[in-house]
Amino acid sequence: MTADPLATFTALNPFAEVWCVDFEFHAPPGERPEPLCMVARELRSGRTLRLWVDELRALAGPPIPLGPQSLIVTYYGSAELGCHLALGWSMPARMLDLFAEFSCLTSGLITPCGRGLLGALTYHGLPALDAAEKVSMRALAMRGGPFTAGERADLLDYCEEDVAALGRLLPVMLATIDLPRALLRGRYMAAVARIESTGVPIDMETFNALKLNWNTIRDQLVVAVDGDYGVYVQNARGYSFSSQRFADWLTRTNIPWPRLPSGALALDDNTFRMMAKTYPAVSTLRELRHTLSGMRLNDLAVGSDGRNRCLLSAFRSKTGRNQPSNSRFIFGPSTWLRGLIRPAAGRAVAYLDWCQQEFGIAAALSGDANMLAAYASGDPYLAFAKQAGAVPADATKETHKAERDRFKVCALAVLFGMGEQSLGQSLGLSPAHARELLRLHRQTYPTFWRWSAAAVDHAMLRGWLHTVFGWRVNVGQQANPRSLANFPMQANGAEMLRLACCLATERGIAVCAPVHDALLIEAAYEAIDTVVIECEAAMREASAVVLNGFELRTDAKVVRYPERYVDGRGEEMWNKVTGLLAELADGSAGEVSDDAIDA
Amino acid sequence: MDANKVSPATPDDDGRPDDDRAPATAAEAAKPAVEPLDPFDPARLRLSQNYAATLGVKKLILTVPVRKPSKEWWVQTHSDPTYRIETTVLELKEDREIYLVAPELRHALTSESTFGLRALYTAISSHGVLFLWPIRLPGIDGKLDSWNESALEVAQRATSRWLRICANISLGAYDVSESTALPQPIWPDVAFRDLLATAFKGRRIDTLDHPVLRRLRGEA
Numbered sequence: 033m034t035a036d037p038l039a040t041f042t043a044l045n046p047f048a049e050v051w052c053v054d055f056e057f058h059a060p061p062g063e064r065p066e067p068l069c070m071v072a073r074e075l076r077s078g079r080t081l082r083l084w085v086d087e088l089r090a091l092a093g094p095p096i097p098l099g100p101q102s103l104i105v106t107y108y109g110s111a112e113l114g115c116h117l118a119l120g121w122s123m124p125a126r127m128l129d130l131f132a133e134f135s136c137l138t139s140g141l142i143t144p145c146g147r148g149l150l151g152a153l154t155y156h157g158l159p160a161l162d163a164a165e166k167v168s169m170r171a172l173a174m175r176g177g178p179f180t181a182g183e184r185a186d187l188l189d190y191c192e193e194d195v196a197a198l199g200r201l202l203p204v205m206l207a208t209i210d211l212p213r214a215l216l217r218g219r220y221m222a223a224v225a226r227i228e229s230t231g232v233p234i235d236m237e238t239f240n241a242l243k244l245n246w247n248t249i250r251d252q253l254v255v256a257v258d259g260d261y262g263v264y265v266q267n268a269r270g271y272s273f274s275s276q277r278f279a280d281w282l283t284r285t286n287i288p289w290p291r292l293p294s295g296a297l298a299l300d301d302n303t304f305r306m307m308a309k310t311y312p313a314v315s316t317l318r319e320l321r322h323t324l325s326g327m328r329l330n331d332l333a334v335g336s337d338g339r340n341r342c343l344l345s346a347f348r349s350k351t352g353r354n355q356p357s358n359s360r361f362i363f364g365p366s367t368w369l370r371g372l373i374r375p376a377a378g379r380a381v382a383y384l385d386w387c388q389q390e391f392g393i394a395a396a397l398s399g400d401a402n403m404l405a406a407y408a409s410g411d412p413y414l415a416f417a418k419q420a421g422a423v424p425a426d427a428t429k430e431t432h433k434a435e436r437d438r439f440k441v442c443a444l445a446v447l448f449g450m451g452e453q454s455l456g457q458s459l460g461l462s463p464a465h466a467r468e469l470l471r472l473h474r475q476t477y478p479t480f481w482r483w484s485a486a487a488v489d490h491a492m493l494r495g496w497l498h499t500v501f502g503w504r505v506n507v508g509q510q511a512n513p514r515s516l517a518n519f520p521m522q523a524n525g526a527e528m529l530r531l532a533c534c535l536a537t538e539r540g541i542a543v544c545a546p547v548h549d550a551l552l553i554e555a556a557y558e559a560i561d562t563v564v565i566e567c568e569a570a571m572r573e574a575s576a577v578v579l580n581g582f583e584l585r586t587d588a589k590v591v592r593y594p595e596r597y598v599d600g601r602g603e604e605m606w607n608k609v610t611g612l613l614a615e616l617a618d619g620s621a622g623e624v625s626d627d628a629i630d631a
Numbered sequence: 632m633d634a635n636k637v638s639p640a641t642p643d644d645d646g647r648p649d650d651d652r653a654p655a656t657a658a659e660a661a662k663p664a665v666e667p668l669d670p671f672d673p674a675r676l677r678l679s680q681n682y683a684a685t686l687g688v689k690k691l692i693l694t695v696p697v698r699k700p701s702k703e704w705w706v707q708t709h710s711d712p713t714y715r716i717e718t719t720v721l722e723l724k725e726d727r728e729i730y731l732v733a734p735e736l737r738h739a740l741t742s743e744s745t746f747g748l749r750a751l752y753t754a755i756s757s758h759g760v761l762f763l764w765p766i767r768l769p770g771i772d773g774k775l776d777s778w779n780e781s782a783l784e785v786a787q788r789a790t791s792r793w794l795r796i797c798a799n800i801s802l803g804a805y806d807v808s809e810s811t812a813l814p815q816p817i818w819p820d821v822a823f824r825d826l827l828a829t830a831f832k833g834r835r836i837d838t839l840d841h842p843v844l845r846r847l848r849g850e851a
Contacts, residue, residue, distance in 0.1 A: 046668055100666070126668065213678075215670035397680045402814070421812040475757065478817060486683035493686065500677045520680060531673060577674050 036076045037203060043211045047103040047126065050075045051096050052198035054106070055115040056169075056191045058176040061342070061360070062335030064229055067115035068173055069184070071191040072096050075105075075199055082188050088119055100125040105198055107131045107149045109218070110346065113225030123225070127218030130201055133209050135347040136217070140496075140506040147348075153197055156204045161193055213502035216531075217347070223533040223543070224346050224354075231339030232362050232544045232552060233381065235374035235596060239334065241613055242372075246329050249612045256608045257320045273321065275299060287311050288460040301365065308601065310441060310458050319605040322365050331359035332369070338376070344546070346530075350515075351522040352503040353529075354546060363547045368602030368609060373552070373591075380560035380592040384567055385550035386528070386575065387585040388412050390447050390521040393528075396579035397520055398483035402476055404582070413440035420472040442469040447521050449514025484517050491516040499523045500578050524578055525549060532574035541567050557592055564588045692821055695830035696762040697729045697751070699782075702797045705757040707816050708764065710790040714753040714823045717768060721746050721836060721843065729765060731827070733837035741771075743847065752786045753826060755816045757793060763830045777803045 038044050053072045057065040070088055072095070073080045081095055088095075094116070096102065104124035106112050108131040113123055134152040145151035145160075153160040169190040172183060179187070242249070254271045258264045263277040275297055282289050282297075289307065290298045304318040333342040340362040348355035358364040362373060375381045386392070391412050395403035406415035414432070417423045417439040423432045438459055445455045456466035474481050491497045491507050497519050498504040503526070505519050529546050536543050536551065541563055544552040551571070555563040568586045575584035591597045598606060670676075679685075700706045709715070719737050721730040722745055729749075732740060740746040748768040755761050766786060767779040775783075781804035785796055793813045796805040836843060 046666070100669070126670070212668055212670070212676050215668055216673055216676055219670040471758075475814065478814065483681075483683065486681075486686060486688065489688045490682035490686050493688070497682075498678060500680060501673065502676075502678055524680070577677065580677065 037199075038075055038206075041203065041206050043206065043209075044103065046101075048101040049077075049097060050103045050105060050202075052105045052195045052202065053096070053109075053112055054191050054194040054198070055112045056173045056187045057111065057115055057118075058173055059111075059114075060174075060176075060335075061333040062231075062340065064118060064335070064341070065111060065114040066176075067118055068177070068179070069188050069191055070095075070115070071188060071195045073192075073195050073199060075202070080192070080195075082192060084184055084188070094119075094121040098122055098124045102126065103128055104218075105130065105202055106218075106221070107152070107194070107198060107201075108346075109221045110224040110228060110344070113222050114229055117225060117229050123222040124218075126215055127221060128202075128209070128211070128214055129218045129221050130198065130205060132217040132221065132347045133205060133214050136214075136352070136503055137205070137208050138506070139352070139504055140350050140508055142508070149194060149197055149201075152201055152205075156201065158197075158200050158204060161197060165190070210502045216501055217503075219534050220346065220530040223530070223537045224344050226537040227533065227543045227545065228341055228344060230542050230544050230554070231335065231337075231341040232373055233375050233379065233554065234334050234338050234340050234362070234372050236334070236338045238374075238610070238613070239332075239372050241617075242609070243329050245613060245616050248616065249609060250324065252612050253320065253608060254324070256612065257316055257605065261317055263317070271324075273299075285311075285313060286460075287314070288457055290454070290457045305365075306458060310437075310460075315601050316604045319366060319368050319602055323368070323605070328359050331357075332362065333357075333360040347503075349526075350505050351519060352499070352526040353522070353548070361545075363545055363552075366602070367599040368605035370599045370602060371596055371606035371610070373597035374595070375554060375557075375591065375593045377593050378557050379554060380557050380590060381544065381552055381554045381597060382560055382564045382567070382588050382590045383547075383550055383552050383597065384564065384571060384586050384588045385547075386571060387587055389525055389528070389549040389584060391443060392575070392582070392584045393521045393524050393579065394447055394480055394484075396582035397524065398477075398480040400477045400479035400483070403480050410585075411436075413437075413443055416443050416473070416476060419476045422472065438469065442466075442473055446470065446473050447518060449517040484520075487520055488513050488516050491519075497523075499527050500580075501527050503527065528574050528578045528584075531577060532571045535570035535574055536567050539566060539570060541570070543567075552597075560590055560592065564590060690819065692761060692819055692826070692829060695826050696760070697765055697830050698762055700754065700756065700762075700764060700796060702795070704760075705793040705795050705810050705813060706754050706764070706789055707791075707793055708786050708789040709753040709755075709818060714826075716751050716823070716827070718749060718751060719746065720749045720765065722749075722765075723843070728834060729831075730834045730836045730843060731831040733835070736836065736839060739839060740844075743844075745847065750783065750786070751827075753823060754786070754789070755818065757810075757813050757816075759816070761819060761826070763826065778805065781805045781807075 038050060044050055051072050051074050053070070055070045056068045058068055059065040067085050067088060069082070069084045071080065071082050083095065098104065098121070102124070104127045106127065106129050109127060109129045116123060130152065131147065134155070135147055138147065138155070143151050143155055145154040150160045150163055150166065169187065173187060251270065254264050261281050263274055263281055264271045265274045265277065279297060287307070290303055292298050301318070301322060304314060304321065308315040308318050332340060334340050342356055342360035345355045345357070362370060373381065388407065391403070392407045395407045402419055406412040406419060409415040411429060414423070414427065414429060414436045417432065417435050418425055418427060420439070422439065423435050427435070429436055441459055442455060445458065452463045452466040452470055455469065456463045459466065487497060492511065495507050496504050497516060499520070503523055505523065507516065529549065532551060533543060533546055536553070542554045544554050551567060553563060553567050568588060571586050572583045576582065719732045721732055721740070721743065732746065747770065749765040750768055752764040752766065753761070754764045764786060766782045767775065769775040782796070785794055785805060785807055788794060793810040795808045795810070799806045
């Protein structure tokens with residue numbers, strides 16, 4: 033009998049069995065995964081199962097124990113758990129996802145070979161799989177059936193190689209894994225599988241019409257939107273964004289715009305996004321620019337059942353947030369496109385988000401009494417202005433809108449580590465005014481500032497920061513104190529969202545998508561109000577766990593069939609696009625042009 | 632074993648926490664009721680976000696100015712009487728420097744015009760600047776000018792409120808304003824003895840041969 037390879041790892045003693053599991057599956061864009069085969073190996077006994085899908089479907093249940101006595105080990109396991117759902121199996125009670133743990137271990141660091149299984153093996157100096165073979169086997173799985181007997185054997189062998197690789201990786205990684213919290217991350221992978229399976233309902237009629245007429249609409253959209261701006265010029269290649277004309281528009285509208293060290297206007301999307309928050313007039317132009325430069329309508333992953341599904345890419349960002357593909361996910365940067373979200377007949381969706389999540393997290397984790405009081409007031413930004421003595425105690429959002437807006441931008445800017453120059457540019461104020469605002473923040477919330485400084489000190493002295501559930505960021509050679517100061521808000525916000533996803537999906541709520549600080553859920557038309565209440569309770573519970581008892585408020589926006597979801601930031605653009613579609617349907621639209629557009 | 636001859640796991644392996652399952656071993660039976668690896672009880676898994684508590688980082692005070700507050704400063708003085716002292720100093724107005732004079736030299740310096748008695752109050756500005764506020768005390772004739780009289784009164788009153796002083800030449804004293812909008816200051820945890828040592832680092836006269844005294848005597 034072979035020795036137990038895990039005998040020295042006492043952390044695994046509570047588990048009677050430790051199974052490394054991998055599935056091969058077929059999943060065209062927008063579709064749920066269809067399992068092809070499964071290989072599972074119990075590490076202590078060496079017992080190995082190799083099962084093709086027809087054998088899996090013939091079973092009355094999962095072939096491996098999924099209760100709390102078994103540890104299921106995967107690498108980016110939401111795909112495996114998607115196969116569980118396809119097979120009607122339950123989720124494992126204890127799951128350890130080595131992708132999540134490798135991402136946590138190396139967050140903030142450069143991993144020379146990426147964060148895939150090959151990258152993790154290479155990082156740990158373990159023999160890796162043949163990358164070329166991996167690509168060809170993936171292609172075979174994605175091709176779909178029917179498969180010859182030889183292809184089946186090849187896929188099973190390939191699947192078993194991944195399982196063997198997991199078996200090599202686990203003992204090496206165990207020393208760095210904080211198992212209790214790693215299992216919480218594994219729990220989230222089950223929520224991700226459920227969410228990816230649910231997907232977002234799409235208005236297929238409008239989507240298909242858009243795809244069909246996109247080349248025509250694209251040119252006309254420039255004309256329709258640019259009428260308000262006059263920043264595009266037509267040339268032989270189509271329409272181009274003119275920075276000179278944009279500068280003229282900024283002068284006409286009296287909007288101060290950030291510049292690069294060279295003196296040129298900063299024209300990146302982050303700057304547009306930041307400025308659109310302060311100057312709503314910028315919002316539609318930003319939508320147009322992104323639509324013309326980055327959006328590929330055909331990439332939006334919509335399945336045959338009319339639902340948008342894509343890999344949520346859990347734990348991909350430094351803060352542990354999901355990072356799904358901008359072009360495949362309906363909640364990408366083109367916010368107008370979200371108008372395609374529409375529940376089917378008899379159904380409803382609801383968008384629930386935490387109110388002022390980052391401010392609330394900063395208040396609760398720092399324990400700043402003034403900040404907590406500001407959040408409790410219901411309008412923390414107006415409360416900040418009152419606490420700083422900038423507005424009278426009886427000021428309201430209506431009577432002191434300008435002051436409130438200024439203090440709101442300042443409060444958010446501080447959480448992002450913004451300095452006086454950037455804050456001044458955002459608000460169109462002189463650096464002296466911005467400095468005074470920041471001084472008022474420091475003076476009003478001194479406990480927060482000390483806590484935030486301690487977080488940066490911790491990062492610089494120890495080389496890492498962690499969240500309440502142990503997601504960490506490592507401080508590399510290019511340490512950025514501003515992003516380190518922002519990490520506790522962002523990364524604990526991500527923890528909150530993950531926990532809310534777990535609670536909601538485990539309680540049977542159909543979560544269509546997690547979106548930064550929000551959840552899109554779906555229910556029957558008549559049940560949606562009840563489900564919203566249940567989901568809000570789950571979100572409050574998640575906030576209380578992360579913030580040690582402090583609950584964040586939530587907002588809900590319900591959309592019932594035949595209404596559609598519209599994001600306010602993209603509403604004007606959506607109306608222009610659908611207006612053009614309607615004109616096309618009437619035959620009143622202009623000439624079609626396939627010319628390229630340079631945004 | 633034949634990998635393809637498999638049966639489903641037992642019915643109670645349904646993916647849910649199962650407290651009723653019979654323990655496989657004696658060790659398992661002795662397991663505590665609260666399972667340490669239960670990801671469904673995340674409140675137990677919470678780690679502290681109080682970074683300062685584990686870090687041992689504290690702000691060091693390496694500079695303590697000895698000065699009168701600026702006219703734009705809001706200041707408070709320390710309410711603890713042990714954070715003030717009446718002592719003798721030597722003040723060089725041109726150099727804007729104040730020297731602490733050792734007690735044993737006092738008699739020898741009584742005729743020195745730059746030498747005098749001062750109250751040193753520990754004070755803090757609303758921006759968090761910690762400083763020692765020197766206020767002249769009556770000399771051997773027992774007289775005190777109206778400026779320092781009003782300054783002493785302000786320093787006494789500022790132990791529990793934010794005050795600002797501004798010279799009023801016509802009045803011959805300071806105009807005083809009070810702010811009730813500012814939060815209470817956070818005093819650093821430093822002993823007064825250490826504050827004094829920092830404030831007068833390199834500016835302590837403990838010998839008659841001190842270069843400053845030699846310069847004043849025209850011996851430099």
